[in-house]
Amino acid sequence: xxxxxxxxxxxxxxxxxxxxxxxxxxxxxxxxxxxxxxxxxxxxxxxxxxxxxxxxxxxxxxxxxxxxxxxxxxxxxxxxxxxxxxxxxxxxxxxxxxxxxxxxxxxxxxxxxxxxxxxxxxxxxxxxxxxxxxxxxxxxxxxxxxxxxxxxxxxxxxxxxxxxxxxxxxxxxxxxxxxxxxxxxxxxxxxxxxxxxxxxxxxxxxxxxxxxxxxxxxxxxxxxxxxxxxxxxxxxxxxxxxxxxxxxxxxxxxxxxxxxxxxxxxxxxxxxxxxxxxxxxxxxxxxxxxxxxxxxxxxxxxxxxxxxxxxxxxxxxxxxxxxxxxxxxxxxxxxxxxxxxxxxxxxxxxxxxxxxxxxxxxxxxxxxxxxxxxxx
Amino acid sequence: xxxxxxxxxxxxxxxxxxxxxxxxxxxxxxxxxxxxxxxxxxxxxxxxxxxxxxxxxxxxxxxxxxxxxxxxxxxxxxxxxxxxxxxxxxxxxxxxxxxxxxxxxxxxxxxxxxxxxxxxxxxxxxxxxxxxxxxxxxxxxxxxxxxxxxxxxxxxxxxxxxxxxxxxxxxxxxxxxxxxxxxxxxxxxxxxxxxxxxxxxxxxxxxxxxxxxxxxxxxxxxxxxxxxxxxxxxxxxxxxxxxxxxxxxxxxxxxxxxxxxxxxxxxxxxxxxxxxxxxxxxxxxxxxxxxxxxxxxxxxxxxxxxxxxxxxxxxxxxxxxxxxxxxxxxxxxxxxxxxxxxxxxx
Numbered sequence: 203x204x205x206x207x208x209x210x211x212x213x214x215x216x217x218x219x220x221x222x223x224x225x226x227x228x229x230x231x232x233x234x235x236x237x238x239x240x241x242x243x244x245x246x247x248x249x250x251x252x253x254x255x256x257x258x259x260x261x262x263x264x265x266x267x268x269x270x271x272x273x274x275x276x277x278x279x280x281x282x283x284x285x286x287x288x289x290x291x292x293x294x295x296x297x298x299x300x301x302x303x304x305x306x307x308x309x310x311x312x313x314x315x316x317x318x319x320x321x322x323x324x325x326x327x328x329x330x331x332x333x334x335x336x337x338x339x340x341x342x343x344x345x346x347x348x349x350x351x352x353x354x355x356x357x358x359x360x361x362x363x364x365x366x367x368x369x370x371x372x373x374x375x376x377x378x379x380x381x382x383x384x385x386x387x388x389x390x391x392x393x394x395x396x397x398x399x400x401x402x403x404x405x406x407x408x409x410x411x412x413x414x415x416x417x418x419x420x421x422x423x424x425x426x427x428x429x430x431x432x433x434x435x436x437x438x439x440x441x442x443x444x445x446x447x448x449x450x451x452x453x454x455x456x457x458x459x460x461x462x463x464x465x466x467x468x469x470x471x472x473x474x475x476x477x478x479x480x481x482x483x484x485x486x487x488x489x490x491x492x493x494x495x496x497x498x499x500x501x502x503x504x505x506x507x508x509x510x511x512x513x514x515x516x517x518x519x520x521x522x523x524x525x526x527x528x529x530x531x532x533x534x535x536x537x538x539x540x541x542x543x544x545x546x547x548x549x550x551x552x553x554x555x556x557x558x559x560x561x562x563x564x565x566x567x568x569x570x571x572x573x574x575x576x577x578x
Numbered sequence: 579x580x581x582x583x584x585x586x587x588x589x590x591x592x593x594x595x596x597x598x599x600x601x602x603x604x605x606x607x608x609x610x611x612x613x614x615x616x617x618x619x620x621x622x623x624x625x626x627x628x629x630x631x632x633x634x635x636x637x638x639x640x641x642x643x644x645x646x647x648x649x650x651x652x653x654x655x656x657x658x659x660x661x662x663x664x665x666x667x668x669x670x671x672x673x674x675x676x677x678x679x680x681x682x683x684x685x686x687x688x689x690x691x692x693x694x695x696x697x698x699x700x701x702x703x704x705x706x707x708x709x710x711x712x713x714x715x716x717x718x719x720x721x722x723x724x725x726x727x728x729x730x731x732x733x734x735x736x737x738x739x740x741x742x743x744x745x746x747x748x749x750x751x752x753x754x755x756x757x758x759x760x761x762x763x764x765x766x767x768x769x770x771x772x773x774x775x776x777x778x779x780x781x782x783x784x785x786x787x788x789x790x791x792x793x794x795x796x797x798x799x800x801x802x803x804x805x806x807x808x809x810x811x812x813x814x815x816x817x818x819x820x821x822x823x824x825x826x827x828x829x830x831x832x833x834x835x836x837x838x839x840x841x842x843x844x845x846x847x848x849x850x851x852x853x854x855x856x857x858x859x860x861x862x863x864x865x866x867x868x869x870x871x872x873x874x875x876x877x878x879x880x881x882x883x884x885x886x887x888x889x890x891x892x893x894x895x896x897x898x899x900x901x902x903x904x905x906x907x908x909x910x911x912x913x914x915x916x917x918x919x920x921x922x923x924x
Contacts, residue, residue: 203839206846212833215906245851247908292849309593318848424906540603559913 209423236394237264259523375485402457517544601810602915637738639674654782658701673740686725746823754870759885765855786859830890
């Protein structure tokens with residue numbers, strides 16, 4: 203398949219892995235920011251191709267994982283209102299709230315549907331004028347333009363029965379939050395390519411300078427990720443800390459201006475709580491006043507009880523790259539994708555689920571590496 | 579940095595979720611915690627596609643399956659031929675030649691007679707192709723809104739012709755893993771016509787009876803150790819079930835597993851993994867290394883398994899896991915599907 207096979211080519215990948223092995227002199231810890239990158243790394247077994255000096259830690263870039271418990275409870279409560287058709291992206295449906303997931307709500311009779319685009323949700327609103335269509339807008343800057351577009355379109359067509367729960371989050375503030383933690387172990391970032399495709403990468407230069415950390419804008423295919431690692435390692439080995447763009451076939455320095463314009467027109471920056479991490483200032487998006495009538499939280503005044511996140515799960519530490527999923531005592535035993543204790547075990551982009559599915563159960567050391575060591 | 583907190587445990591579910599029927603972890607949990615303890619007997623506990631029973635010295639295989647596919651008529655088939663092929667294939671996986679089928683119809687008030695006729699004709703044609711008569715049946719009609727047009731159950735009985743036990747317990751280290759053709763066509767064909775996706779393509783279901791291919795293996799004297807059709811949960815779930823019962827490690831090469839470009843493309847777009855997507859005319863066969871080449875020749879000569887390949891090997895290892903060497907040469911565990919396979923967000 204064109205534009206995919208080239209980036210999954212066995213020889214090209216092996217050559218790149220060799221180049222990394224050749225140029226790595228010291229131990230380095232790199233964080234891939236986006237859950238999509240984590241997914242590729244574990245799905246293709248990339249870690250097993252890297253020298254043991256390189257540790258990849260998985261960042262907070264899984265929208266499902268960082269959506270706060272309270273927001274999920276609110277979504278479930280709204281989904282259960284009479285007359286509501288509740289739409290979201292697939293992964294979001296399985297995330298446990300404090301008592302129910304959206305799938306549980308569906309089993310109890312709520313009309314919960316998976317859509318691939320917010321514009322499909324808008325279409326459902328048009329074709330079901332007597333129902334209230336609510337879309338759960340989660341995600342990073344990548345999904346923000348399409349969600350903004352749906353609101354903009356609903357406004358233009360004066361569609362009265364469409365609204366959104368907006369739980370958007372922004373990547374650069376989360377990277378800063380990780381870097382400013384005293385326990386931070388991340389020495390370089392592979393920045394999320396698709397976020398940068400929308401937003402560009404100018405905003406990373408101050409972060410790179412302030413924390414003296416290499417940031418490489420990186421794609422999602424195996425060869426992209428290895429090249430990203432190679433560029434980051436080259437910077438680290440030579441003592442540089444710059445912003446570089448590995449994903450040049452998709453990302454321009456200034457990003458996608460029309461998409462940014464649409465986001466800025468519909469949304470504004472707000473403080474946002476991240477599940478497992480806590481509130482990060484200016485790290486989310488909410489609807490501007492001019493579009494507030496599409497705010498589902500205002501339209502459906504649902505009461506959500508106080509929520510308490512409890513003891514056993516170390517999701518917060520995993521999301522910051524401070525722990526590997528298998529270092530959690532509950533990993534693979536009390537916490538599995540069927541019985542998740544925390545969100546990272548739910549989404550296939552979540553670090554814990556990725557390790558569970560592709561890395562196997564808990565073993566001594568890194569399961570991916572120990573499998574690689576057995577050969578075949 | 580904010581104070582770290584952790585999500586709450588999820589209470590055990592007290593309702594049936596869709597994923598309980600998904601063929602993955604929750605289905606297994608349901609079987610292990612409810613059905614097996616309730617109905618406990620040796621045939622059931624072998625956890626095969628069908629039960630093997632002995633009757634007056636003859637070995638009989640019996641299997642049942644219920645079909646709830648939406649839509650009823652899809653590219654490449656209907657619920658009718660699916661119900662015949664699925665049950666015939668489950669018998670084949672026990673090494674049994676199909677002898678007779680039953681058909682139970684649950685019809686929803688208001689179902690178009692034309693649709694029912696199309697489904698019945700498809701069943702008749704599939705039964706004829708598989709050379710198996712439908713010898714008994716039942717019809718019930720439920721109120722409008724209480725069924726999805728048409729649900730269909732078929733039960734099949736067959737005579738076991740396999741000279742030795744066929745199943746995960748017969749798998750041995752060194753066995754070759756043969757996959758009978760390209761994967762994922764049924765699942766993607768169904769998705770392509772489900773409401774909301776608006777996904778167009780010339781993709782048709784692979785629904786087909788696989789008995790002729792299986793029979794050819796036995797007739798040629800191939801020492802077949804295990805057979806499994808790759809329905810719900812796809813290749814990964816089948817291999818995981820076998821590895822876990824056999825307490826061996828199965829290793830497959832991603833680059834050797836055939837997936838058509840159109841299925842790969844659809845999976846890329848939809849965020850799915852073809853190794854977990856359902857098939858209705860594909861199976862995996864475990865044979866000794868010494869028989870692998872001959873078995874592959876036989877499968878390749880049969881229409882239904884013309885695209886057969888050797889995809890992997892069985893190794894000694896009590897962990898009962900499946901590992902995959904990825905297209906780019908990395909190694910990982912190929913896990914059982916948990917819940918429904920859901921599209922990812924970005």
